[in-house]
Amino acid sequence: MTAFDTQEKAMTTTSSGLTEERLRLDAPADALTRLFHIFGSPIAHVRAPVVWSTLMKRYGINALMLPADVDSAHFDAALAGTKAIANVDGVIFTMPHKVAAMRHADTLTERAERIRSINLLRRCADGGWEGDNVDGAGFVAGLQADGVRLEGAHVYMHGCGGVGRSIGWSVGLEKIASLTIFDIDTERARELADAIASVSDARIEAGTPDMxxxxxxxxxxxxxxxxxxxxxxxxxxxAPHAVVADVIMEPRMTALLKAAQAHGLKVHHGRNMMNYAMPISASFFGLPASFDWNGKSLQG
Structure with a gap:
């Protein structure tokens, strides 16, 4: 059970006065509001605070998602302070903090253990903090929803930092034909390729493929x-049938996607990863599974 589940039950027995006042004034928060944060640097392009907070309000959840613009030099201190705030129930991590966040988790899901980076951290009912990484799962779900076929596909992934590791593991365990991983840190790419290859039926290698x-x-x-x-x-x-995907959410049409579209290629937007990772993230945080995470008004 997550801390959010426990707090929600406790709040149902609390005086309704605060809730009535918040609703009457259409205020975004009251003294009982539970908090979630997204840590990143830069943070201005991130959509999570708008989307998550909108859905929480829509479904009557007294919680907010707040941005935390924190650079690497201040990350450990900022996250330690955030975890010490009693009404903070979870944190999301975006670039460049997904690997550094690992050291702040008391336990990890099996998926996070394998990926060796996290993008989610939740307060558990016992007071401990558990980390998970759902970027790759959301990315694959988004591809499937967009009609991109992975079975038998030859895949190239450029970059294997925190998000790349998660995508590499998720894609590498699908029924693809091959996955080639490139990173400016050649040793990092080789290490990831070897790890995925040890459990994948596909051909997994590091380097630059014949495009x-x-x-x-x-x-x-x-x-x-x-x-x-x-x-x-x-x-x-x-080839003309190839699909070009980006993980960047803002701008929606990156220079890469614009160039690919100009070449007549199908493009896959970065926002898909977030949209389709959201129900997985919601479940991890103990939020209702009924949330309409993929409504058109939120995908934009």
């Missing part, structure tokens, strides 16, 4: 967040 044979090319780096960023990889040799 002419790639069915799905994924940018799993922050390259593209800024207008002046170069393309993370070339598109010229991709």
């Amino acid at each position: 002419r044979g790639i069915d799905l090319a994924i940018n799993a780096t922050p390259v593209g967040l800024h207008a002046h960023d170069p393309l993370p990889f070339a598109l010229d040799e991709l």
Whole structure:
């Protein structure tokens, strides 16, 4: 049981006066509001505070998702302080904190143990903190919803940091034909490829593939967040049927996706990963499974 489950039960026995006043004034919070944070740097492009807080209000959950713009130098102190706040029930991590956040988890899910990075941290009923990583699961679910076929596909993934590791593991355990992983840290790419290869039926390797044979090319780096960023990889040799996917959520159409579209290729937006990871995240945090996470008004 999560701390959120426990607190929700306790709050039902608390005087309704605060709730009545909050609803009457249409206030976003009262003294009983539970808090969730998303830690990242930069944070201005992140949609989670709007989407999560909107859904919590829509479904009558007295909770908010708040942004925390924290750089790496201040990350440990900021997260330790946040965990000490009694009405904080969970934290989401985006770039560049998914690996560093591991050291703040008392326990890990089996998935997080394998990936070795986390993007979720929840307060448990016993006061401990458990970490999970659902980026890859959300990414695969988003591909499937978008009609992108993974079975028998040859996949290229550019970058294997926190989000890349999660995607690599999730894609590598699908019924793909091959996965080639590139990273500027060649040893990191090799280590991830070898780990996935030990349990995958597909051909998993590190390096740069012949792009002419790639069915799905994924940018799993922050390259593209800024207008002046170069393309993370070339598109010229991709076959006409290839799909180009990005993990960046804002801008929705990154330079990579615009270039791919100009080449006549199908593109897969980064927002899909967040949208389809949200119900998995909600379950982890103890929030209701009935949330309409993928309503069109929220995907945008």
